[in-house]
Amino acid sequence: MPVFKKDFLMTNLVETTNITLLSSFSPDFLASNNEFVYTVQKVRPVSDVCYVPLEMNGHLAGYLAIGRAGLHTPKYSPNEVKVFSWLAGFLNNGYCRTLKGGPVCGRTALLDAAGRVLQRGAEIDAVFAEIFGANAREFPSGGKMYSSRRFASWYRVNLHGESPVGDFVFHKGDKTYRLVFRRFDADPVRLYFPREPQAEIVLADRNPIDSIPPEASHTPRYDLTLREEEIVQCIFRGLSNRYIAFSLGISPETVKRHVYNIFKKCDVRSRTELVMKLAVSSF
Structure with missing residues (x-):
């Protein structure tokens, strides 16, 4: 050598x-x-x-x-x-x-390793402007708003994490936006090239809490708060406390406290037991 x-x-x-x-x-x-x-x-x-x-x-x-x-x-x-x-x-x-990714639709954006937007559709571009500010629509991770700092942490965790997919939920007034992350499967050399698409961000059709039919809501039956109901939906999708924290913009300690309260209200001792109990009670 x-x-x-x-x-x-x-x-x-x-x-x-x-x-x-x-x-x-x-x-x-x-x-x-x-x-x-x-x-x-x-x-x-x-x-x-x-x-x-x-x-x-x-x-x-x-x-x-x-x-x-x-x-x-x-x-x-x-x-x-x-x-x-x-x-x-x-x-x-x-x-x-x-x-390289192909042409993107209106709800899709392609981002590089730094989180800069390389391609984006008109619909998700408008959402980026609303969430991160007009000046940060092309670089959501580099904005000065709190939402940009949240997005930067979430993007970094997903880009280098074990799971190739993830969710980012953001509340703006009476609106809730859900962005779905998908990391491209390719040669690891991709990470070393600037301006090369690393991941795809898609604006979801529905909010996380809307993904479960209204009749499956457990709020009245177990006296869950809206935040606890959101965390239940995340648990149903198999998200860890860390991913739930990034998705909802709260700390992991807060997630742990909510999970503890959910277990207590539903009289369960594990996530598996919670999912099984709530799945059965939904029918």
Whole structure:
């Protein structure tokens, strides 16, 4: 490894982001890097090597290395280098297509690793403006309002968490908005490229508390408060206390206190027992 860290071909590629040929270096330069050249030739003798950069969004994503086997074979010609360049572009474009999201509908937005909006529909754009402010509609995580700080924490937890999906609930006056998070499944290298979609945010059709039919509400039967009923719906969806706290904009300690009160009112000792009891009582 200490020898391969001296790969001057890769160093030149990174510094210039241009195609790099072994045959383009002078004999004196190669002599001064004899340790690396000797080690490479010992592993697999080649007459020439071509490093072609792979780029994404203007950033170097990697390289395609092509070597001509045998010490006495011809060096690469300009036409061959053009073919390698076209091949690298073809592979690079194909890989980019697997990462980028397609056209978005009115309720959908695509965000990068920092939480910046790359694409958005008109409907969710209006909601972002209302929730986070007009100046933060393109960067909800960077706004100055409390809602932006909540969103930034929730987005970060979902982007790096175990679950690829999550919910964000925000109350604005008499309105309640529910945003559903879905992390893209792709090569982990996606995270390292700026302006590359990392996740999809969708404005849900209904509020969390509306997702359960009115007749299934447990508020009158067990004397649950509106907040306790919201937490019950989150428990039904399998959310942990941490996710419930981020979704409802309250602290984990407050969630624990509400869960304790729900257990006491419903006379249960676990979430499983709560779900089973309330599911049966709904029919």
